[in-house]
Every structure is written in C-alpha cells, then in structure tokens.
Amino acid sequence: MLETGIEIPTRISNEISVAAAAARSSRSASLSNREQRQRIIAIRAMLTQQNAVLVAHYYVDPQLQELAEVSGGKVADSLEMARFGFEHSATTVVVAGVRFMGETAKILSPQKRVLLVEPEATCSLDLGCPENHFGAFCDTHPDRTVVVYANTSAAVKARADWVVTSSIAVDLIRELASRGEKIIWAPDRFLGDYVRRETGADMLLWKGSCVVHEEFKAETLQNLQQQYPQSKVLVHPESPAPVIALADVVGSTSQLIAAARSLDAPMYIVATEEGIFHKMQQAVPGKKLVPAPTAGEGATCESCAQCPWMKMNSLARLEQVLQPGNEEEVIIPESIRVRAVRPIQRMLEFAHSR
Ligand code: 13P
Ligand code: SF4
Numbered sequence: 598m599l600e601t602g603i604e605i606p607t608r609i610s611n612e613i614s615v616a617a618a619a620a621r622s623s624r625s626a627s628l629s630n631r632e633q634r635q636r637i638i639a640i641r642a643m644l645t646q647q648n649a650v651l652v653a654h655y656y657v658d659p660q661l662q663e664l665a666e667v668s669g670g671k672v673a674d675s676l677e678m679a680r681f682g683f684e685h686s687a688t689t690v691v692v693a694g695v696r697f698m699g700e701t702a703k704i705l706s707p708q709k710r711v712l713l714v715e716p717e718a719t720c721s722l723d724l725g726c727p728e729n730h731f732g733a734f735c736d737t738h739p740d741r742t743v744v745v746y747a748n749t750s751a752a753v754k755a756r757a758d759w760v761v762t763s764s765i766a767v768d769l770i771r772e773l774a775s776r777g778e779k780i781i782w783a784p785d786r787f788l789g790d791y792v793r794r795e796t797g798a799d800m801l802l803w804k805g806s807c808v809v810h811e812e813f814k815a816e817t818l819q820n821l822q823q824q825y826p827q828s829k830v831l832v833h834p835e836s837p838a839p840v841i842a843l844a845d846v847v848g849s850t851s852q853l854i855a856a857a858r859s860l861d862a863p864m865y866i867v868a869t870e871e872g873i874f875h876k877m878q879q880a881v882p883g884k885k886l887v888p889a890p891t892a893g894e895g896a897t898c899e900s901c902a903q904c905p906w907m908k909m910n911s912l913a914r915l916e917q918v919l920q921p922g923n924e925e926e927v928i929i930p931e932s933i934r935v936r937a938v939r940p941i942q943r944m945l946e947f948a949h950s951r
Contacts, residue, residue, distance in 0.1 A: 609721050613808060616905035619717065633660075636912055641668050643919040649689035649712075651915075652678050654698065655850045656872035656907040661693045661714065661915065672876060674851040675747045676762040679705060680945060691918070693910045695720045696927075700751045701760075703927040704937045711927040714915045718906035720748050725805035726784035728752035735781055738801060742778045744770065745940070746785050748807075751929045753783070755936035760944045763788060763834050764849035767795045769947055774798035787811065791834045791841055807835040809904050813868045815839035817890035821866055829862040830889070833869035840868055840889070857881045871902045 628636065641664070644651060651670035653662050662672045670691075671681045675698060682690040682702040689710040692699040697720060699713040726745075731753055735743050745757040746766075754760055761769050770792050773780060780798055782789040784805030793800045813836045822830060822843065831853045832844035841847055846856040850873055857865050858880045865881075867873065868889035878886055891901050918925060929937070 609724050609808065612719065612724060613721075613905045616718070616909055619715075620905060620908035620911075633912070636916055637664060640664065640912065640916055640919060643916075644668050644691070647689050647919065648687050649691050649710075649919070650682070650685050650687035651691045651693060652682050652698075652702070653692075653910075654678060654694035654872075654907065655854075655876055656870040656904055657693045657714075657910040658908075658912070659872070659875040660912050661910055662872075662875055664912070664915075665693065674762065674764055674849045675701075676764045676849070676944075676948060677851060678702075679747070679762075679941065680948075682706065682709075682711075683945070691915070693915065694718070695723075695748075695904075695906045697723050697748050697750065699927040700929060701747060701754075701941060703929050704751060704754070704934050704941055707929075707931075707934060712918050712923075712925065713927060714911070714918060715906075715909040716918075716925050716927075718909045720904075720906060721808040722746060722748040722784045722805045723750055723753075726750075726753055726803060728756065731783060731803065732756050734803070738781055740779060741781045741801065742773055743781045743783075744773070745783050746788065747944075749784060751933050751937045754940060755933045757937075757940040758943075759947075760940040762849060762944070764852055765944070765948050765951070766792050766834070768951060769944075770798050770800070771796045772947075785835050787837055787841075788834045790838055791847065794838075809870050809902060810835035810868070811837060812891040812901065813837065813840045813889050814892060815843060817892075818843055818866065818868070821887070821890060825864055825866070825887075827862060828864040828866050828887070829856075829860050830866045831856055831868065832889070836868050844868070853877070854880050857884070857886075869902075870904050870907065872904075872907060 651665040653665040653672045679701045683705040690702045691712045693714040695718045703711040743757045744759045747762045780800040782800045783803030786802045789802040829845040854877050864885040866887050
C-alpha cells in the first residue's frame with residue numbers, strides 16, 4: 598500500500614498552540630450564573646430575530662450543545678450536521694464546530710447566510726491536505742476514484758468524486774470496490790487504513806491524521822480493559838490500528854453514542870474527543886464512562902483528547918458573531934462551490950439510500 602502526503606508538523610503545531618491559547622482565553626472570562634443566563638437569553642433572541650438555526654458538533658462546549666437543542670437546532674455528527682443545515686428552513690445557519698463544517702453548509706446552501714461560531718477553528722486533517730499538493734497527487738493517478746473525508750477544505754472537495762464521513766465510509770468504499778473501482782483516499786491515514794482492512798479495497802492513502810485520535814495508546818488501553826473486564830471499548834476510526842483492534846465498536850460520534858445505548862455493559866472506555874461525554878452520559882445516565890488513555894506515564898501529548906479547534910467555540914464567541922453588522926460569513930468562490938457540491942450531494946444521496 599502506498600502512502601503519500603506532505604509532512605507539515607511545524608505548521609500544525611503552531612496552529613494548535615494558537616488555538617489552545619484562544620480557547621483558554623475565551624474560557625477564562627467567567628461569568629456569574631445570572632450573567633450566563635442573560636447571555637443565553639440574548640443569544641436566543643438574536644437567533645430568532647435573524648431566522649437562524651444553531652447546529653453543533655458533539656465535541657463543542659456542552660453549553661453550546663444545550664443551546665442548539667433548546668433553540669430548535671441540532672447536536673450531531675458531521676454527516677447529520679450537513680443534512681440538518683441543508684434541510685432546515687432557517688435563512689442563517691450557525692455552525693458550532695470547525696471550518697470544514699461551515700464550508701459544507703455553505704456549499705450545500707449558497708443562498709443561506711452561514712456563520713461559524715469560531716471562524717479560525719480548523720482541523721489538522723484539513724491543514725495536512727493542501728489542495729495544490731493533493732491535486733498534483735490525484736493527477737498522477739487519473740485511473741482512480743477520488744474519495745475525500747468531510748474534514749477537508751472546499752477546494753479539496755472540489756477535486757473529489759465523492760465526499761464521505763466516518764459514519765458511511767466503510768459502506769461507500771465497499772460499494773465502490775464492488776464496482777471494481779480503485780481509490781485515492783484522503784486525508785486521514787488511520788481511517789483510510791481501517792476502511793481498507795474492512796473492505797479489502799485497493800486504496801492509496803494520503804498521510805494525514807487527527808491530532809486528537811492519533812494520541813490514543815493501545816498498551817495503556819489494554820491495561821485498562823484488563824482492570825475492568827466488564828467494560829466495552831468504543832473507538833472512533835480516526836484512531837491508530839492497534840487501538841481500533843481493541844474496540845468492541847468502531848464508529849462515528851453518533852454511532853458510538855448509539856452503541857453506548859444499545860450495548861449491555863456497566864462501563865464504557867471511550868476513544869474519541871472528550872466533548873462526546875456530555876451527550877453520551879445523557880444517553881446512558883446509569884453507566885460509567887471513562888476516557889481512553891492518550892499517553893503512557895510521564896508522556897506529553899498535544900491534544901489529550903481535546904480538540905484545540907473545537908474548544909475555541911464558546912457562548913461568548915457565538916454572541917459576538919450574531920451581533921448586528923458582523924460580516925464574518927463563510928464565503929466560497931462559486932467556481933469551487935459548483936464542483937464541491939457534487940461529491941457532497943452524492944454522499945447525502947448514498948447515505949439516504951441505505
Ligand atoms: P464525526 O463525523 O464522527 O462526527 O467526526 C467528526 C470529527 O471531526 C472527528 O474527529
Ligand atoms: Fe479535526 Fe481531529 Fe479536531 Fe475532529 S477532533 S476537528 S478530526 S483535529
């Protein structure tokens with residue numbers, strides 16, 4: 598199997614530091630409960646006045662998740678976020694998540710105003726797959742179907758035949774392989790490797806990774822499993838293969854929450870971003886949830902199961918972006934949008950057909 602891609606660790610490391618500092622400073626402005634309630638009331642009024650709906654990912658601050666739900670929006674995985682924003686009648690979609698989620702919403706609904714709670718929030722997978730390098734790679738393999746993960750820029754999506762999220766990646770690649778298609782997969786090498794092992798498809802993998810999931814460690818996870826033999830292990834497929842090998846269930850964020858609900862275990866060890874614990878604990882109030890280990894003793898990790906970009910999202914930022922006169926809309930050049938919308942629509946149609 599060929600792996601390709603460019604190494605840009607310094608750039609990603611710098612971006613992580615900037616994001617982590619921004620997340621810390623937005624958290625440090627602590628408000629009294631009364632001030633917090635007033636802020637939420639003010640935000641809800643602005644959402645209504647602007648005919649706006651809030652769509653939040655499971656990894657963002659629980660306060661934003663709660664607000665999305667009580668105000669008629671949605672907390673979801675990346676596939677469902679795209680579908681919900683597209684189908685909702687609101688004329689403004691506000692995305693609490695990272696940039697690619699806002700871009701996907703705008704690509705699907707160019708007539709809507711799309712705002713990001715934090716326009717600077719990106720993703721290491723997106724950063725690790727610049728369009729010019731990726732396009733050149735695709736050009737050297739014109740016989741291959743190009744499948745890109747949703748965690749990519751609009752320009753990379755515009756180069757793709759298909760967009761996919763973790764919730765349908767195995768099913769889609771199995772379908773393409775059954776038609777005899779050979780695949781270019783980008784950018785997550787761990788998810789790509791997992792899909793390749795599950796389907797046996799002929800896949801060339803781009804060499805990107807998620808700074809959160811790549812930190813989970815199999816050895817310490819196994820020790821924890823042995824310590825709690827009645828527990829079940831839930832793993833997001835952006836994790837390394839030895840971690841996936843220990844999983845009872847591998848799936849997208851919403852699939853992991855569904856698994857926690859349907860499996861019969863008193864305790865779950867969870868290998869994904871820690872924001873998921875909010876909704877997962879609500880789904881299984883009587884069960885114990887434990888984060889999977891991210892590092893051995895004494896080791897340092899850059900993320901420690903916290904996405905630095907998801908953590909930039911806050912109620913304070915949401916209040917700012919909804920202020921009248923704010924012009925920070927997501928903008929996608931039409932020449933890119935018209936090419937990027939096709940592989941996203943194919944993904945939604947494929948997901949709908951199953
Ligand atoms: P999901 O599609 O599973 O929600 O994943 C999005 C993501 O960014 C995972 O790190
Ligand atoms: Fe990207 Fe990983 Fe953060 Fe998800 S958790 S947005 S894949 S860096």
